[in-house]
Amino acid sequence: MPELPEVEFARRSLEKWFEGRKLVRTEAESGVRTFRDCDLGIFKALKGELTGIERKGKYLMVRFSSKLGFVGHLGMTGKFLKRAPGEEVKWSRARFILDDGEVIHFQDMRMFGRIDAVPAAELEGRPAVAKLGLDPLRDGVSVEQLQAALDGTNQELKIALMDQERIAGLGNIHAAEALFRAKIHPERTPATLSPADWKALVKGIQATIAFALEHEGDGDEIQYVEEGAPNPFLIYGRAGTPCRKCKTIVKSFTQGGRTTHFCPTCQPKQRRIDGDQMRKRPRARRYRG
Secondary structure, eight states, X not given: OOOHHHHHHXXXXXXXXXXXXXEEEEEEOTTOGGXXXXXXXXXXXXXXXXXXXXXXXXXXXXXXXXXXXXXXEOTTTEEXXXXXXXXXXXXXXXXXXXXXXXXXXXEESSXXXXXXXXEGGGTTTSHHHHTOOBOTTTTOOOHHHHHHHTTTOOSOHHHHHTOTTTBSSOOHHHHHHHHHHHTOOTTOOGGGOOHXXXXXXXXXXXXXXXXXXXXXXXXXXXXSXXXXXXXXXXXXXXXXXXXXXXXXXXXXXXXXXXXXXEOTTTSOOEEEOSTTOEEEOOXXXXXXX
């Protein structure tokens, strides 16, 4: 599932591709789930110059001078591509034809993504967008903001960070990465965090997003991590291998239906005893290879 950085790449790419150009026509593959609940009449009426493109969490809000726009979500396999006129693109569900003939395709093999065309004035008010919580990149994130976003929940931290109505945009990868950078076990709850933990978690979220944004692709296709390339993450996807910081074997477990990766040494699971005193579990075995 694309997360905040990947969707931000899409926003920046669309902004670049539409610069100095006009949208003259749209095309929609008929009968696909991409346009569920969408008014195809509005989608086919989209035209003109791009007047704004915002992102909140994993959603894009795109506005045109025709005073129409669309809310877009990439789903699991969706992405935008810019191609020459007449070039065939497999799984192209929607096409935006520019005044120079080039075409921006919305490609989505599994069709979990969606496009919802509406009057531009209604974009922010669409239910999927309106219910989103704090966006760490768009809104910024401070200790106070993060505490407010997680206030009142007894959820484990990894699950709470992935709750889009609390923190918009973080998913399985970047929640795990942020917690690893903060040295906080994914199963801890907000109530167990000390002031130092909160500061570390804010820095972890900021550093994780900044790292991801450095991996922006070039050219006319967004490539977050090229297929077959080495794993660039600090903890995600590294179960069974030595931790990159302490050499302890990285472990994984299922949490909220998703696989969580963590280092038992760098992220000790702690339990509260005698008030604020914290006791650490025994240290895990280290990698000797």
